Amino acid sequence: MVANRRLARSMNVEIYSRRLETFRFTETISCRLGIPTKSYGVDLRNRRCKYRRFETLHYPCAHVVAACAKVNLDAEQYVDDVYTLEPTLRVWENEFPILPDLSTWEVSPMTFELLPDRGLRRNPRGHPQSSRICNEMNIREKSDGKRCGICRLSGHSWNKWPNRNFHVGQSSGSGQN
Secondary structure, eight states: OHHHHHHHTTEEEEEEETTTTEEEEEEOTTOOTTSOOOEEEEETTTTEETTSHHHHHTSOOHHHHHHHHHTTOOGGGGSOGGGSHHHHHHHHSSOOOOOOOGGGOOOOOOOSOOOOOGGGSOOSSSSOOOOOOOOGGGOOOOOOOOBOTTTOOBSSOGGGOTTHHHHHHHHHHSOOO
């Protein structure tokens, strides 16, 4: 409530109807040029706020606190009974039964043996296994294999290039380009 009261001071009332208990607020927090201010509607009679925290949590948000401050109402009257001390104490007013002595408990003997699943163990050696889930983006298209570094054709590599002898003889022969 303290934080909601602090936020409520930074809100301006645009329109309100005392008869219908409805309000419209604009927040002046972080007002910057070019950025429109946010506005919220509050209906105290039906316990609704456009911010939706009021009806979800059954606790007054800053907009409800600002509306109550405008018409001199106590915002704490809109706090649901769940947040009060009485329901909490009612939960703990019942006595819990005392558990009997541990030696008197009936324990059935185990009829099976628990064995660990070795497939779930981490690999102690090598690189850790990836836990990433692969999808269709991770599947490579089938390629024709490696390509030659000189002519970029598949079927051979640069060291088994069919024109290697011709190329080497031509470039070292006359010295002309």
